[in-house]
Amino acid sequence: MSIIIDQGKCIGCGRCHDVCPGTLIKINENKKAFIKYPKDCWGCTSCIKECPVHAIRFFLGEDIGGKGCKVHTEKVKGEKNDIVRWFFELNDGSVKTIDIDPKESNKY
Amino acid sequence: MKIERLKTDLLIIGGGTAGCYAAITAASNAAENKGAGLKILVVEKANIKRSGCLAAGVNALNAYITEGRTPKDYVEYAKKDADGIVREDLLYSISEKFNEVTAHLEKLGLVILKDKDGKYVTRGNRNIKINGENIKPILADAVKKLPNVTVLNHVNIFDFSVHDNRIDGAFGFGIENDTFYAIEAGAVIIATGGAAGLYRPNNPGFSRHKMWYPPFNTGAGYAMGIRHGAEMTTFEMRFIALRCKDTIAPTGTLAQGVGAKQVNALGEVYETKYGISTSERVYGTVAENLEGRGPCYLRTVGITPEQEESLLKAYLNMAPSQTIRWIENGTPSKANVEIEGTEPYIVGGHTASGYWVDTKRATTIEGLYAAGDVVGGAPQKYVTGALAEGEIAAKSAVEYIESLSALQQAQGPDISSVNLLEKISEEEVTEHVAEIEKFLGKRINNTFEKARDEGGDTVEHLEEEMQAAMDAYAGGIKTGYRYSENQLAIARKEIEKIEARVGDLHAADLQEVMYIYELKERLTVCKSVIAHLAARHETRWHSFAENTDYPEKDNERFRKYVNSRLENGQIKIILRELTAEGQRNYEHHH
Known part of the structure; x- marks a missing residue:
């Protein structure tokens, strides 16, 4: 499990660098974030939650059965309150979404 | 490399769950008392906003005294799970604080689920459900607001300064600012967590860090203490988690959420055969594999579409890799979830490895206190136990600093602060x-x-x-x-x-x-x-x-x-008698 950062979308704010519990993300000379140590990612998704422009995707490594699905979240307005929408960009080009209402997110 | 010397009254090494709460307690304790000028320094090798075990968030507090239960029940549970090798004084002192620290967290902004009568929603006898994705940022924000607390992020502490078995501070370096730090302190709280990465992980390739425990917890606190002769306990009681294969996602949500049973390849339920303690659940799975009845699974085939949807969402909240796996490879109603044991970890918050401390969380090195996963003898402490231990260690350390400064004032009227120790030499x-x-x-x-x-x-x-x-x-x-x-x-x-x-x-x-x-x-x-x-x-x-x-x-x-201490470069084993049943206080005898 690791992440990829879309250099085109990255605005260089450095928030992902600040929150990574392993300090694995660095900012390059073009003021863009990149993951310097991709194999050391724990998969905590802190960076994805922090990124203001949704430039970070995470994926399962091939060694643990990953098939290339790229995932991120966005906050969207729901009927009653903000909900978290998870996007799964599958290999065939299709996108699946799952909406989570934070108020109802913890059935188990 | 730049060299910087810093001085503080209280140095807290590690800004995770226990370290942050120690800072919060020490600051408020000092504000209430005469030591209002107490300076507190938290040093963290990442950034306290998301560092430590709570980086990804949690969806339950696993140690809580629910209605009708008592701290004694909790102590009995932890003692039984560890087959007797626990320190009851430590377990009582945290169990009696579980609910108090939970209330404090709620006040700081943590969302705890409530039923229609306004009561916390429980899961089993000891757990309450929370929306804990942001639990660490909540703690970190509380620390950042404290006027007498300074936080040094991205600074790695790698050695203590100890003279005549008293700690005088620590050494570290900024991993991004090319600076060496020599930090003098009146007292030190070590809160660096346990140790991952000692054993070959389940997936040693690209996904080597997809593990149960934070891979960034490398046993720094244990190692520094060991080298300076601190007594340690129960390192042989390793922790091994039973997890979903490959993703290393938790299994408890499947077992408790949809009642999935542990079954072998023949479809036989085997969990009842080996017992249900934490170690027996792992052992049963290993034994079934060794005897040719593996692999083992949690039986999820046949769950309803509603249950499946709830599972996918529940895992997105705490271990999204498992949801990705279901989306990529087929969902749990169609295929059982294969399970396996992780590599062993050394950790004082689930099992009981760590510093040998007294009830006040003083280690055997004078001036050094410990909190959280780095402390031995008190298993099953989880988040609330780490918070409680941070509180206990902070109160003890502040008391110690006050006694030091009282001593110094008695010795000479010009010396009014423990900051004037000047114990770390050039x-x-x-x-x-x-x-x-x-x-x-x-x-x-x-x-x-x-x-x-x-x-x-x-x-x-x-x-x-x-x-x-x-x-x-x-x-x-x-x-x-x-x-x-x-x-x-x-x-x-x-x-x-x-x-x-x-x-x-x-x-x-x-x-x-x-x-x-x-x-x-x-x-x-x-x-x-x-x-x-x-x-x-x-x-x-x-x-x-x-x-x-x-x-x-x-x-x-x-x-x-089974305790140990490094003497002349050799690890000396010390077998100590268990503390008495119900004993509430333990003191070191130097």
């Missing part, structure tokens, strides 16, 4: 700086490929060798967690051989220097683990400490704590 600073400069001296880009080309060692390389040795000879996944004295002797030799090669490593920058120190920490912890495994001549906890030379439990000789 020689000590020079020595530590020189060691770092030696690793940096060559400034060679330390990549695996480069070293392979040149035939030299790299951190990565040595770490893999260490993990392979522990896996094969100290009861890793490879041997079904079993080990013998002969195997442990080989492990000890292998670890010593690897240790001898660390001095020749080189690093491109201070972050890579940190990786070298982390390797050294892990090697130190490995040696203690091996010594402890070899000392307990019994098998009390299946899988956690499965000694093939002594496959039975031996209450007569080993219903005791």
